[in-house]
Every structure is written in structure tokens, then in C-alpha cells.
Amino acid sequence: MSDNREREIVAAFVALSSRLVDGYDVVDLLSGLTTDCARLLDVDSAGLLLADPHGVLHLLAASSQATRDVELYQLQRAEGPCLDCYQAGAPVSVPDLSEETARWPQFTAAAMAAGFASVHAVPMRLRDQVLGTLGLFGAHTGALADDDLSLGQAFAHVASVALVQGKAVADKDAVVSQLQLALSSRVVLEQAKGILAQTGDLDMEQAFASLRRYARDHNLKLSALAASVVARETAPRQILDHFTERLSTKRAVRPNEL
């Protein structure tokens, strides 16, 4: 591991843990966590699936549109390594998707069509309860180095902690309501993206970028801003105009800027 990468990893965890203390927005934090995974691990993108109280998985965050699509495809077709990882509560490693076409015929075809060659899924666990999975998608074949795999597991653990917000593990009801809150924040976030996409004639990724940009520049929680767009308290134009302005200024916007 290069010194530089090590520093970045430490910085990412410090940033994550300080945000955990500050009072945070879980969807925002987990979106950032998937981008951290994509940036710091030897993978190209990452996605987080979270189970609802009935054990049905939902997409909570993804670092790219392609990952979003492939994750959703797994949910739709009810097959794929992330689902198996959730069922088993154990990591599932697929170094070469082309060798697993018999196991997940539909998923492998879709994932390879989207440009992925390998997938590693690690469970998000809270003692005996499996909350969901973190899927790591690579454009190359090959197993993940042990370092990367344990880092991936560490990120999955941070995600679990973020989701339950330090609630006593014994308090299963509190955990359930926390997970439901995260899922319903996700609903509102998607609705807000739809409103912005329609109003500004953007695709969903741009719509999300505009929402996140506005939230960060105004020090707002992403889900609070999304809720206020859905409730018509913040005009979509205001967010879209801000986005256009920021895009036209010279200052480069760093990815993952916190």
C-alpha cells in the first residue's frame, strides 16, 4: 500500500467518523462512502443495498449510474452476488464474472454489458442481524487483495454503524425504525431528483449532482433539502440555477469534497 493511499484512507475514515459524531445525514454519508470505496479500493464503483424489515433489499446508494443500474437489476431479477451475500451474511467474491454465467445467468450478462468484470460483496452486519450488503464492482477480472477486502469490510461496518446511529444494539425496534427512516429518506431523495430532472431537463445523475452541490454550498443536509424540494419549500429553479452558476465558475469542483 503506498503511503499516499494510506494517508487517503486514513483521511476518509477520519472524515466519516467525524461526520458520525456531528449529527449527519445518513443517505448523504452513505453516498459519500460508496464514492470513497470506488476511489480508495481497487474497484471502479460501489453500491449499498439495505434490507427493509421484511428482508426485501433496496438500493440506498451507488457511486455511479452503471452500478445503480446493475444493483437494481439484481433486485429486479432476484439473482446476483449481493443478494447471495445478504442471504448468507458472508462475503461473496466473484473474481471473474464470465465464469459464473451458470450461477447468475441474467446478472452476469447485465453486469458484463455494463462494463464490469468482477464483483465483491461484503455484508453489513450488526451482530447476528444482516442489514444489507456493500457491493464492489471492478472493470478488471481478479480477486481483491486482502487489504482491499478488509478495507471494504471496514467501510461496510461504518455503514452499519451510520445506519443504526449508535442505537443500543439490543433495541431492535430502534434499529428497525432507523432503517425505515433511511429508506424513506431515499424515497424522498429520488422524488426530489425526479422533480429537478423534469424541471431542468437533466438526467438523474445530474439532478443528484445539483441537489448535492446546493446542499453542500448551503450547509444543508441532503435529505432535508430533498424533503423541502418535495414539499415545495425550496424552488427547484433555485437549485438548478445555483448548479449552472457553479459549473460556469472557474474553480474546479473536487469530487468527494466534504
Place this chain on the structure above:
Amino acid sequence: MDSGARLRSDLQAAMAGGGRGLAAANQLCHACVDLLDVDGAAISLMHEGATRGTFGSSGDLSRRLDEFQFTLGEGPCLDAVAKGEPILVADLAAIKEQRWPAFTGALLGVGVRAVFALPVAIGAVPVGALDLFRHQPGSLHGEQLGGSLHAAELAALPLLDLMGADLDWSAAGDGESDGDGDGAWSELASLERVEVYQATGMIMAQLGVGPAEALVRLRAHAFAHDQTASEVAWAVVERRLSFDDAANTEGSS
């Protein structure tokens, strides 16, 4: 299957017997009484723009009790919707229980000692509540609470039906009432998809309506064109279908 899972599947099965809207709401209320150790159940709708009131109950008394809340302008089901969280009252006669003086009096007057109001959400918006009444004081134990929450999720379907009351259900086909107890649940799951949420947002912007109403419109379109909610949602997200156009063309068909 553990008993919690059995309870959920029994509740779903109760919804599978056919019927929509009011009939389905009544069925679900009866199932609550049969399965959840309560003596009465009612479902109310109180979304802006929709007719507020009780739609569906296990019997006359439950319906009238539920309606009292609208008359009196207070009660746990109104609070459950306003706060978006369950309001669980194990003992209405408890001295500290002073939230709804008039409504509590009415309930105690007919021998109801416990009331549990669970919000029913559509597209993350609480639009109504499932009210459960019990003669004996006492909390819902874990499994009953889980079952109640599940029943409240299922109640979203009849409420969606009622909000889209102009729909012609006879034309919608019986495909989903396949009798295996899975229909209601898979229909709910079909509405809980990312593309459906995104399309809901787009329809909100197209029509200037709220999320629940946008979802009602999306679902109505799916029924009218014999498509799944997801198919309609993709068509909206990919800009192949726009509801501001559809509103005009559909009006003439």
C-alpha cells in the same frame, strides 16, 4: 416459517380474496380483528385533496368511533398522520392520558380501553391511518406490533384505490388477485422501486401535484394500459411518456 412471518402472510392472504378500494379495506380490517388480538379496526384517509374520512372497518362501531375523530378534530389517528409515527395507547383510562379529552371520553364510554393508530404512507407521505381498538388495556406485544405495522403497509393499497376513485377497476383485470396471498404484497413491492420514486418526482413537476397524488396517477396509467408501475415509471424517466400530455389525451379517450 416463524410466527411473525406467518402472521404477515395471513394478513396478505386476507387481501387476496379479490375486491379493491372499500371492499379490500373492509377485508383488511376484519383480518386485523381475526389475527391481531384487537376487537375493532378501521382505516381512514386524510390526505389533502382527498375526501377525509373513514373508509373501511371491521364493523359499525369501529367505523363510528373512527369517524368521531373527524367530528371532534382530535384523536390518535390524526396525530399518527401528522407525526408520521405510530401512536400506541395501552390504557386510555390512565390518569396521564390527556391528549384527546373528548375522543378518549367517547371511547371509554363504549368500553374501549386501548387504541393503536398506525400511519399509512404512500410514497413516504402519511396519507391515512389504521386504527385498532381493544376492550382490554395493554400493549401490543412485539409480534402483534409487527403484524399491525405490516397491516398498515397493506392498507396503502385500498387507500391508493380510493384516491384514484375515478379509475375503472373492472377494466383493470384480475391479474393481481391471484389468490396465492402474494398479490397485494407484490403490488406494493412494485410501487417501492427507485424508478417509481423518480418518475413520481417528475410527474409532480409535470402536474404540480404532491407525491401521493403523483403516485396515484402513475398507478392509474399502469392499470389503464395494462402495464406494471415499473414499466410506466421507466417510460416517464426516459421521457417516452409525459403526464402533462397524457392528461390532455386521456381526457378525450
